[in-house]
Amino acid sequence: MSTKNNAWEYADSIESASHINLRKQYGLYIDGKWVKPSSNKYFSSSNPHDEKHIADVSEANEDDVDRAVQAAAKAYKLWSKISAAERGKYIFRIARLMQEQARELAVIESLDSGKPIREARDIDIPLACNHFFYYAGWADKLEYAFPNQQKKPLGVAGQIIPWNFPLLMAAWKIAPALATGNTVVLKPAETTSLTALKLAEIIEASGIPSGVVNIVTGFGDTGAALVAHPKVSKIAFTGSTAVGKLIQKTIAGSNKKATLELGGKSANIIFDDAPIDQAVEGIINGIFFNQGHVCCAGSRLFVQENIAEKVIRKLKHRMQSLQVGNPLDKNTDIGAINSKEQLKIIQRYIDIGIKEGSEFFQTDCALPVQGYYCRPTLFVNVAQSSILAQEEIFGPVLTIQTFRTVDEVIQKANNSPYGLAAGVWTDKGSKIFNLTSKLKAGVVWANTYNKFDPSSPFGGYKESGFGREGGLHGLGAYLK
Ligand code: NAP
Numbered sequence: 382m383s384t385k386n387n388a389w390e391y392a393d394s395i396e397s398a399s400h401i402n403l404r405k406q407y408g409l410y411i412d413g414k415w416v417k418p419s420s421n422k423y424f425s426s427s428n429p430h431d432e433k434h435i436a437d438v439s440e441a442n443e444d445d446v447d448r449a450v451q452a453a454a455k456a457y458k459l460w461s462k463i464s465a466a467e468r469g470k471y472i473f474r475i476a477r478l479m480q481e482q483a484r485e486l487a488v489i490e491s492l493d494s495g496k497p498i499r500e501a502r503d504i505d506i507p508l509a510c511n512h513f514f515y516y517a518g519w520a521d522k523l524e525y526a527f528p529n530q531q532k533k534p535l536g537v538a539g540q541i542i543p544w545n546f547p548l549l550m551a552a553w554k555i556a557p558a559l560a561t562g563n564t565v566v567l568k569p570a571e572t573t574s575l576t577a578l579k580l581a582e583i584i585e586a587s588g589i590p591s592g593v594v595n596i597v598t599g600f601g602d603t604g605a606a607l608v609a610h611p612k613v614s615k616i617a618f619t620g621s622t623a624v625g626k627l628i629q630k631t632i633a634g635s636n637k638k639a640t641l642e643l644g645g646k647s648a649n650i651i652f653d654d655a656p657i658d659q660a661v662e663g664i665i666n667g668i669f670f671n672q673g674h675v676c677c678a679g680s681r682l683f684v685q686e687n688i689a690e691k692v693i694r695k696l697k698h699r700m701q702s703l704q705v706g707n708p709l710d711k712n713t714d715i716g717a718i719n720s721k722e723q724l725k726i727i728q729r730y731i732d733i734g735i736k737e738g739s740e741f742f743q744t745d746c747a748l749p750v751q752g753y754y755c756r757p758t759l760f761v762n763v764a765q766s767s768i769l770a771q772e773e774i775f776g777p778v779l780t781i782q783t784f785r786t787v788d789e790v791i792q793k794a795n796n797s798p799y800g801l802a803a804g805v806w807t808d809k810g811s812k813i814f815n816l817t818s819k820l821k822a823g824v825v826w827a828n829t830y831n832k833f834d835p836s837s838p839f840g841g842y843k844e845s846g847f848g849r850e851g852g853l854h855g856l857g858a859y860l861k
Pocket residue numbers: 541542543544545568569570571572599600601602603604605606608619620621622624625627628641642643644645675676677773775801841845846
C-alpha cells in the first residue's frame with residue numbers, strides 16, 4: 382500500500398482529500414444562476430468506498446426542467462448568432478479552466494464514482510479537457526467540415542448521461558453541441574452528479590452567456606421530463622438499452638433528433654499468432670478498466686483453442702496481481718462498484734454463472750471491509766446460449782469461449798444483440814482487415830483495447846444504439 386502522507390496520493394476520507402472544494406448543498410444551474418429546486422427536495426451523493434455522504438444534490442422536477450429548457454431556448458437566440466470564432470473562444474476557455482482544476486476534478490470523480498484515482502487523473506479528466514479543446518477548434522471551421530452544405534444548429538439539446546464516466550460523458554455531450562451553436566440542458570446520473578456541478582462552476586467562470594449551458598440534477602423522471610419537453614430539439618443519451626428504448630417511444634412521431642449510446646457485450650478475440658503477453662494486458666484492460674463499468678468493455682473473450690490453456694493460465698496469474706481497494710489510493714487497479722444496486726446486479730450474474738456450472742475463478746485478494754467491492758472474476762467454457770455470454774453485466778466479470786477458425790469466431794462474436802465494440806489480437810494485418818469488415822461493431826481495436834480520442838467517432842449498431850459521437854461525425858449529430 383502507498384504511504385498516507387499526501388492527501389492527493391492517499392485519502393481515507395473526504396476530509397483528508399485536501400485538494401477539493403465542494404459545497405455542502407448544490408442547487409440547479411439554470412440560466413447562469415444557482416437556484417433551489419422548486420420541490421425543495423435534495424438527495425445525497427455518497428462515496429461508494431465508505432458509503433459516506435459527500436454533498437446534497439437538488440432533485441429537479443418537471444417545473445425545474447421547464448425553467449432550464451426555457452432558459453436554453455432564450456439563450457439559443459443569442460448563441461446561435463454570435464460569431465463562430467467567439468463560440469470557440471468560450472469553449473477553449475472552459476477547456477483551460479478544466480485543465481487548471483484537473484487534480485480537484487480527478488479527486489472528486491474518484492470519490493463520487495468509485496473509479497481509481499489513477500484512471501480519473503490519467504484518462505477521464507485529460508480526455509474530458511481534450512474534448513473541449515478539440516471541439517473549440519472546430520467551432521469556426523464548420524464550413525470546411527461540411528462544405529457547401531449550409532448546416533444549421535438544431536436548437537436546445539437535452540443531454541442525459543450515465544455514472545461510469547461522469548465528467549467525460551458531460552464533455553462528450555456539451556462540447557460538440559456548443560461548437561455547433563446549440564444550447565444545452567444536461568442531466569447527470571443520480572449517483573455521480575458532482576463533477577457535472579463542478580463543471581457548471583467552470584462554465585459560469587468562463588463567462589459564457591447565461592442559459593447556454595444548464596445542469597439539472599435528479600432521477601430518471603428528471604431525464605424523462607427533459608426527453609418529453611416540446612422545446613427540446615435533440616436528445617443525446619448515453620445509458621442502458623432499456624431506457625434508450627423508452628426514449629425512442631417518447632420521441633416517436635416528434636421532430637426531435639436523437640443519438641443513443643447504449644449497452645454492449647463486446648468480443649475481444651485472441652488468435653494464436655498474437656503476442657500473448659500483450660494480449661493478456663489487453664484482456665485485463667478490456668474487462669477490468671473502471672471496474673468493468675464500461676459500455677464497450679471486452680466482456681466476451683474468444684481465445685483460439687490451441688493457445689487457450691496458456692492464455693488462461695497467464696491471465697489468472699496477472700489477475701492475482703490486481704489491487705482492489707480504496708479508489709483514492711494511487712496503487713489501486715480496481716476501485717469500488719458505483720452503487721449497492723450495481724453490486725447486487727453483478728453478484729446476481731456471478732451466482733447464475735456458478736449455478737450454470739461454468740468453470741469459475743475469482744482472485745483471492747482482500748477486499749475493504751466496507752463499501753461496494755467485487756473481486757476480478759472469470760468464467761471459462763461459457764456456452765454461447767448462457768445468460769452470462771448474452772447479457773451486459775457491467776462489472777469485473779469476464780466470460781471465456783474458445784474457437785478454431787476465423788469464420789467460427791466471426792459468427793460467434795456477431796451472435797449478440799449488441800454491436801458496440803470489438804478487439805482483435807493477431808500478428809497478421811490481413812486477418813485484422815478481414816475481421817474489421819465483418820464484425821458488426823461500431824469500434825474495432827486491433828492489438829489494443831479501450832483507446833479513446835476526441836477525433837475518433839464512437840457509437841454502436843443493433844441494441845447498442847445509433848448515431849456517432851466524437852470526431853467530425855460528432856458535429857454532424859448537432860446540425861441539420
Ligand atoms: P440508465 O439507467 O439508462 O441511466 C442513464 C441516465 O438516464 C441516467 O442519468 C438516468 O438517471 C437517466 N434515466 C433513467 N431513466 C430515465 C428515463 N425514463 N428517461 C430519461 N432518462 C432516464 O443507465 P446507467 O445504469 O446509468 O448506465 C449503465 C448503462 O449505460 C449500461 O447499460 C452501459 O452499457 C450504458 N452505457 C453506454 C455507453 C455508450 O457509449 N454506449 C456509455 C456508458 C454507459 P438516474 O441516474 O437518475 O437513473
